[in-house]
Amino acid sequence: MTIPTPSDPAAVAVELERLRGTMETGFAKVDGSLALLVQRGDQTDRQLSDHESRLDALERSRWPLPSIAAVIGVSGLGLSLWQLAAR
Template sequence: MPEGEVALALAELRSSLEVGLAKIDGQLALLVQRSDQTDKAVEDLEERVTTLERGRWPLPAITVLASVTAVVLTAYGVLRG
């Protein structure tokens, strides 16, 4: 194989390698972007769940208070009547 053909083959190989690496870099950048978007979505979801949990805590307390009030009023009515 003449020296010129070897140099040409190496140049083509180098070009193919550079194109392949550029594609990989692009794909990695896209994956990083998607990962960042997923992280943001998870953070938003965690915040929403926390907000819902905070807003839910009075419901059991209100239920207990209503039950106690009903018992007290019933007992008062029975004792009076």
């Protein structure tokens, strides 16, 4: 097989076909990389929403602690005043 000269129209067609194949391969790689990035972004969004829901659940279950401490403090003060008044 002989390599055609650059002025030959067949040579131009061959080179264009090679360039087309190279471009298709490159675009396929880029498409694969973009699909992977989109998948990772979706996974990150799911993890963030899961973490936010877990954090909200923790915050909701934590609210009684300060109020319980306040009730214990007020009851301790009341008990101290009652003992002081009894003397």
